Amino acid sequence: NAGVTQTPKFQVLKTGQSMTLQCAQDMNHNSMYWYRQDPGMGLRLIYYSASEGTTDKGEVPNGYNVSRLNKREFSLRLESAAPSQTSVYFCASSEVGPSGEQFFGPGTRLTVL
Amino acid sequence: GEDVEQSLFLSVREGDSSVINCTYTDSSSTYLYWYKQEPGAGLQLLTYIFSNMDMKQDQRLTVLLNKKDKHLSLRIADTQTGDSAIYFCAEWSGTASKLTFGTGTRLQVTL
Numbered sequence: 001n002a003g004v005t006q007t008p009k010f011q012v013l014k015t016g017q018s019m020t021l022q023c024a025q026d027m028n029h030n031s032m033y034w035y036r037q038d039p040g041m042g043l044r045l046i047y048y049s050a051s052e053g054t055t056d057k058g059e060v061p062n063g064y065n066v067s068r069l070n071k072r073e074f075s076l077r078l079e080s081a082a083p084s085q086t087s088v089y090f091c092a093s094s095e096v097g098p099s100g101e102q103f104f105g106p107g108t109r110l111t112v113l
Numbered sequence: 114g115e116d117v118e119q120s121l122f123l124s125v126r127e128g129d130s131s132v133i134n135c136t137y138t139d140s141s142s143t144y145l146y147w148y149k150q151e152p153g154a155g156l157q158l159l160t161y162i163f164s165n166m167d168m169k170q171d172q173r174l175t176v177l178l179n180k181k182d183k184h185l186s187l188r189i190a191d192t193q194t195g196d197s198a199i200y201f202c203a204e205w206s207g208t209a210s211k212l213t214f215g216t217g218t219r220l221q222v223t224l
Contacts (some may be wrong), residue, residue: 004155035214040121040216041216042117042201042214042215042216042217043156043201043214044214045211045212048211058211090155090156092155092156101158101161102156102158102212103158104155104156104157105155106153106154106155107153107154107155
């Protein structure tokens with residue numbers, strides 16, 4: 001099992017460019033999440049998908065869109081990148097409910113110039 | 114709203130015990146978690162505790178929960194250089210149905 005995979009690992013964008021971060025899990029989990037990690041701020045939830053076909057906003061959704069393509073895949077799109085979106089992005093998945101451990105991907109380091 | 118706070122940095126000598134502290138504000142928290150992040154990697158779950166427990170022990174790890182003071186701690190016995198990482202506490206909010214992470218505590222283990 002690969003667990004949670006993310007592509008790309010690194011990306012540099014210019015302001016205004018768009019890109020999609022890909023995430024896939026092979027653990028048959030219902031719930032998937034996108035977080036961003038910034039120094040001194042921990043992880044902040046961008047969007048999540050409790051189950052296939054549903055998506056909901058998290059704490060910091062502005063400037064992002066998501067697609068739950070199927071049970072395995074959950075993508076994050078930046079339509080017009082801004083320097084404030086420079087961050088490390090993590091995808092995670094879990095079973096439904098609070099006792100379900102969240103499994104994290106290795107992260108995508110994004111720099112917006 | 115939910116808020117989880119941690120100190121940013123802790124330095125200990127190899128072989129000593131480490132204690133990482135966390136405070137949270139959401140009284141409806143049902144589960145509290147400790148995650149570990151090694152350099153360049155994602156987060157891995159270390160342990161968790163249900164809110165009706167006071168203590169949980171798992172090998173070198175001891176989690177203490179003071180629900181009255183909303184204080185959570187992680188003790189690592191016999192700290193090793195491989196324990197150097199960032200440790201995040203997180204709480205599951207029953208009302209908001211989401212996980213809220215603290216800012217993370219960077220643990221540095223010196224020889």
